[in-house]
Amino acid sequence: MNTTRSEGDASLLEVQHVRKVYSSGGTEFEAIRDLDFRVSDGEFLCIVGPSGAGKTTLLRCIGGLLDVTSGSVSLAGARVTSPPEGMAIVFQEYGRSLFPWLTVRQNVELPLREKKVPATRRAELVSDALEAVGLAHVPDSYPWQLSGGMQQRVAIARAVAYQPRILLMDEPFAAVDAQTRAELEDLVFSLWKSLQVTVVFVTHDIDEAIYLGQRVLVLSNSPTSVLEDVPIPLPKARDQLRTRSLPEFNELRQKIHRLVQTAKRTMIT
Amino acid sequence: MTLPLAQRGSTRLRAGSARRRVAIRGLTGTLLFVLILEAVPRLGLVNPAYLPPFSEIMVALGAQAATPAFWTLLGQTVFGWFTGLIIALVAGIALGMFIGSLKWVREATHSTIEFLRPIPSVALIPLAVILFGTDMRSTLLLVVYATFWQVLIQVLSGVQDVDPIARETARSYRFRPLTQLRSLVWPTALPYVMTGVRLGASVALILEITGELVIGSPGIGKQIVLSQTAGQVATMYAFVIVAGMLGVAVNLGTRLLERRVLRWHTSIRRDQEGSP
Incomplete structure (x- = not known):
């Protein structure tokens, strides 16, 4: 920023x-x-x-x-x-918004590459974002190997790593089950508080x-x-x-x- | 879709034994076919002058394989096929990506493509002969022409298939046009490209053999005609079998390539889904 x-x-x-x-x-x-x-x-x-x-x-x-x-x-x-710059969108259709040919890490990293963030900083941002959404353990999985809720977490991590204003x-949570939905609501709320x-x-x-x-x-x-x-x-x-x-x-x-x-x-x- | 481990294991086992059963059946079928080929001329059901017993064809094939000339011919056919395929692929992919990405170019070229595409490649044989004589390039022209359309049509459909949400995602993260082409359009089109490669490789082989056969450019196809005119029927069949084996090899090769390149695609990934 x-x-x-x-x-x-x-x-x-x-x-x-x-x-x-x-x-x-x-x-x-x-x-x-x-x-x-x-x-x-x-x-x-x-x-x-x-x-x-x-x-x-x-x-x-x-x-x-x-x-x-x-x-x-x-x-x-x-x-x-x-x-515009400094804006990220999370879509309802997480399955179509994530690229199936890229791993979780690569999906989160791609917008940062495009923003020309240097490699070391990029790695930091990606792992921090994955940590923040609770997905630090699956960076090398493909999105389609994850559940719907986890896929939407990947999309959120991608937005967070991008550091939007x-x-x-x-x-975003219209397509996930009630349990997951509550978890994701709390996740978004806490991210909003911590990232301002x-x-x-x-x-x-x-x-x-x-x-x-x-x-x-x-x-x-x-x-x-x-x-x-x-x-x-x-x-x-x-x-x-x-x-x-x-x-x-x-x-x-x-x-x-x-x-x-x-x-x-x-x-x- | 996560099965308990034990059950998943047994599913895999069952799938394995099913595959073995299919393989055994396939082998039995082939053996039976070979036996019929052997028996029919020996029993005098057809004239052995037109269809020699299978064992004789194999002997002829063995004799051919022992000569260096045979391997040169095989090399010429494979070289012609491969060169034609690569030229058609490069041209088809490059033009397809370009035409498919720009709406007005797509609309402007549509009718021309639909007119040129159905022209049977063999109809161009006289033109090829005028241009290049009985040179290898004559056949190459046919191979490239026929294969190019297979690839182009696939790439064009592939480029159209980009998911609107994926496109909006790319736009919202301000991907430059070239990045969109590389990181979104190309991977989306890749399954189509692979279909183009698979179809194109088969069509290229057909046209390669046809060209050799009709125009007389060097290769297996020409050898089929030469053996026929020389009355070496068994040798002629031997070359036909070689052409058939080439086809099988091409098909297997492209399928293997497809599986490797499209690990992530729905058509391939079914067996690994839901097991992070």
Whole structure:
């Protein structure tokens, strides 16, 4: 990282009146109507919404993988038009995001090679990242020899080793079992605390969003806009059992659940 | 997919004995076939002048193998086949990667490729003879032409097969175009390239023998015609058998290569999955 971290409230990511219309042939489909929000440096933001709410489209726009139709996305003041420096994405489809012809170590190392990190530093970053996700024992395995949860850990290690300022996660745990999911949530939460990275986490799981986020952005049905921006005033130390059984947690869950239900019912035209 | 160790062991054992059974059956079949080949002319079912008993063919083959000229001929055939294959591979892979990576080039060349590809290579024999006479290069032209399309078509499909998520991953980590080509497109296309190699190697051998046979460029194929005109029927069959054995060797070789290169691919890795 070459930029020093700025003071508390400075926003790192700015999404300004983003609109996204897909057009193919003669038909147009408005996926995102108007999205406008900021993410502070070091924040953990969760984005929830009904399925088909354009969450993935939004994340790809933020990541510079998709062009916006109008409006703008800026990261650290610079407008995003292609994947920016200092950003890593963890996809839901870990099996397709990892390269099957490379070992775990090589998968994690490849982006660092591309970033021209010197070999000794690279080896350090790779082993630290694998250690951090609990995979120090399988560097020479191939991803497909590992379980789904472990594969997603590899993808997370790859992102961590890259030392991003901002980490985008697109429903990363939608394809793993509940047990693994809880473990991975705690892993991501502890990584966020220790690395002080900014996280934008897209999910359809309301509980997951409340458990992880400092703030939850509730999206409307497609064409998407922000329904509500819900702050999560839970203690910073999270525990799968204790946090989830707090009365505040329950209230937030009900509130957001109602919002999502309304979003499903009302088609905004 | 993890079986208890004991069970896994017995599965492997069962697989081993099944493989042995298949091998034994295969061998029995071959032996029976050879016996029929031996018996049919001896019983007078066909004229031995057209089909000598198998033992006579083997004797002729032994006599040939004892002469240095035979090995020169074999070398010429293998050399022609291999040279043609390599030229077609290099050209097919390079052009395929280039055409496949750029959408507009792909669209611009599509109709031309679809027109040139179905032309049977043997239709070019007159052209080859005009250009190079009965030289080895005549046959080489046929071999390269036929093999090139096999490889090109495979590489083109391979380059198209890059997973969109893998592509987005590469883009999000800001891989340069050349890195994407090397670390993503090439490995994705590799299984297709290997299929191209396997098909191409067989087609190249067919065209090599055809070229020698029809054009008369030096090699096993030419020897088949020469033995036939000289009335040495057993020797002619001996060369046919040599050509067949070459085909078997080419097939085995390419399969072995495929297994080595594609350790990670779903078609090969089945037996090692789930056992970290």
